[in-house]
Amino acid sequence: MDYIETWKEVIQRPSNFYRKMPVTGGYAEPLTFAAISYLIYGLLSALFNREMIGDMYGYGIGSGGPGLFNSLIIAITFPITGIISVLVGAAILYIIYKVLGGKGSYEGTVRFICYATAVMLLSWIPFIGWVFGFYGLYLYILGGMIVHDVSMVKSAIAVLLPLVLIILLAVAVAVFVLSSTFSTLV
Template sequence: MDYIETWKEVIQRPSDFFRRMPTTGGYADPLTFAAISYIIYGLLSGLFSRGMMRGMYGYSGITEFGFSTAIMTAIMAPIVGIVSIFIGAAILYVIYKVLGGSGTYEGTVRFISYATAVMTVSWIPLIGWIFGIYEIYLYIVGGMVVHDVSMVKSAIAILLPTVLIILLVIIMVVLAGSIAYTMIFPS
């Protein structure tokens, strides 16, 4: 696997890449790609987003970030990232099946793994969130191709877990607020 060429294809021509991407063949190549993306993200995030802030902005908090933090982030990022790929793929696979998708769990793991290409640039302070939006687009396109569903169904599958989490948080906040209110103002 040529990481740089694969990265360019995923970023520049995602529809073509996901159409040509085999949906079977094992997990080794896509997970290796994802691990490299996460290592790059961990190193650069640890060095620049956190480690360099101290020097650039005179930050002198209790926690100091530096090269060792960057190394630890680079080690932990691929481990946590790969685990999250498998969990996320399981959730998305079920949602795609409910929506009539015909893809496989392996295909889902594969498109999510390649969508991590965005991680190599998402660490950039202030504009990293823009690349996060592009990653959502990569997920939608990858899911659409792998599961043979419309773009609308793929967008629903990708965005549904986030919407459900937001609703759950709102419900928890409302419940906590009502419990606190009844404790402060018993009737």
Template sequence: MSYIKTWKEVILKPAEFFMKMPTSGGYADPLIFAAISYIISWFLSILVSFSMLTMGGSESSFSDLKAISFILGVGLLLVFVSFLILSLIANLFYRALGGTGSYEGTVRFASYASAALVFLTVPYVVSVSVIYEMYLLIVGGMVVHNVSMRKSMIAVFLSFFLPSTIWTLVILFGFV
């Protein structure tokens, strides 16, 4: 897997990429792609954070990298778990809306949609990055599950906003 070639295809020609993407064949390549996207995003955000801290006169040093590396490891584990859980939820919504794709196909397109994470650290582009990732998820869902754009939008928004709403309510009202 060539990360840069795949990343360019996902970002520049998402419909073509998702049409060519196999919906089976294992989880390794897509999850590795997502991990690389996450690590690049993390690394760029660390650089931006350190540059902003040093510009502000902070005495933060690179000795903090030990703690930051631990956070990266935990974050990477959480990314994998969240991809798997959110893909399961999305797959259930796609099935309810008449989708024909598989859970593995859902994990695959959700992982490749993480290509947009790379732009999260670019100032003034964060919102565009999130919207573009949603677009990638919608297009991937359309292709993998063979549903209309409207149904794919519904599945994507429900699969991300419903769990977020539930967790927010749990945190706010202390149901844990």
């Protein structure tokens, strides 16, 4: 696998990439791609955002953040937690796509999610990284549409439904906590 060429293809021509991407053939190559993406993301985040991380945890600007050792530990754990999230996320999306009439396999779902991690090489950039996060959502929607042979609308529903449910759950928990807090004060 040529990581750089694959990365360029995913970022620049995702439709062509996903149409040519085999949906079978094992997990090793796509998971390796994702692990490299997560590792690079973790390293870049740790090296270039140390000041911001330090400020978030109360170390203050100019203190050097939580230290190079801690930053490297964070960078090393990103690939491990990233691969776990890919596998769990693929299971959730696979089920949703099946409910929506998708024809793809779990392996195909893992593959398109792994290659969508290409955006992580750009999403670590402070203040503009969120733009690439939206491009990552597009890659998920496009990959799911092609792998599961569903419409763009169904693919968008499959990708966005878990996000909406998480937001609704967070709001419900916040309302519960706030109402509990205020009821004890009154």
